[in-house]
Amino acid sequence: MYKLGILTRNATHYATLLEQAQLPDLHIEFCQDHVDTMPDLSQIDILLAEPKLAAQVVLNCPKLKWLQSTWAGNKPLFDLAKKDYLLSGVKDVFQDAMAEYVFAYMLYFSRNIEGFKQRQQKALWQAPVHTTLKGKNLGILGVGNIGKGVAQKAQAFGMQVRGLSHSSRDCMHVDQYFTWSEITTFCAGLDYLLCLLPHSQQTEGVIDAKLLALLPTHCVLINAGRGQTINEQDLLTALQQNTLKAAVLDVFSLEPLISSHPFWSMENVYITQHTAAESQPEDINKIFVKNYVLFMQNLPLQGLLDFHRGY
Structure with a gap:
């Protein structure tokens, strides 16, 4: 059973969409839109998160295997020393x-x-x-x-x-x-x-x-x-x-x-207040679902990012 953490401003919406998807062997451990108070992260396998929020918690996720970003820009994560997990971005939705x-x-x-x-x-x-x-x-x-x-x-x-x-x-x-x-x-x-x-x-x-x-x-x-x-x-x-x-x-x-x-x-x-092409939970959720199936099969993820290249 993989343990998932959802950390995004639309966390509740994402949780609802994922519950409807009924993905096998996946349990939502937490679902929140802030990092002010966080639960125990030591057992988290997967994060579905905004990069700026995720960057504040990934160092406390020693078992993290994969992080699905909800944004196109991921520099806050690239800037961290921790690079021992798969990081996938979002493509074909903007x-x-x-x-x-x-x-x-x-x-x-x-x-x-x-x-x-x-x-x-x-x-x-x-x-x-x-x-x-x-x-x-x-x-x-x-x-x-x-x-x-x-x-x-x-x-x-x-x-x-x-x-x-x-x-x-x-x-x-x-x-x-x-x-x-x-x-x-x-x-x-x-x-x-x-x-x-x-x-x-x-x-x-x-x-x-x-x-x-x-x-x-x-x-x-x-x-x-x-x-x-x-x-x-x-x-x-x-x-x-x-x-x-x-x-x-x-x-x-x-x-x-x-x-x-x-x-x-x-x-x-x-x-235009950073609104040119905004992430929509319905679109990002589809990417997560597809990538979760690939992750379960140990196949390459869609939108896999390169820590060395920074994109």
Whole structure:
């Protein structure tokens, strides 16, 4: 009998879903949404948990065999010395939500929705400057599963898609791949730069003053990956100096973003409170159930993460 601990803000919901699944040889030892007071963890075999919460308890789980993360970002766990267990992430559940988020803002800017609203308020029939996405250049930093989903829909809009990725180069919807040594060419002429990079030692602060200076002044930056990939002071300077048209920011190096941060009051910044593509218990539960069956059969788990690579 495997002993499971559930540690997530939706803990009760997950417990209900797992009870309905009636998985064999699995007993839920605890189910909670905080780490303030924890039960005995010495016998826990499996955790279904949010990375930030799990990182506070895994060192007290000597028998932990497998941890199923409920989030896409798992750096809090990668940063720990403990690496003697299987860690699986979530894949194939965020593509549609992320694409919807990205295109909501690219269409907002290309069709100049705000400009039309302003003309309406002034009862002016003359249309403001506007355009379409067809033929526009989209650069994607981090072409993993989520990035591939965005690229597919971008091609359907007739956009030209550039991808910059360390390992993934197999997306048929990316027109051209680049490496970091080709960052100048990658950035040249971009209309939109989408960052979907994970947070690692290699990606921390990669969007800095040097990279931002390579972008055209009409470019819109969309960060829906990890806040730590951006040097926020450098971005703030670029936005204040209008060397970048706008920034759509879903994530930040420190969350929640402090109320005194200048980003809140800037007209060319759009903040979305880490909601671009949220984990839904029903989706994550399906992944857990599939992986539990694989775990029971001693087969490779779906979405297995590499502690050494950090993703």
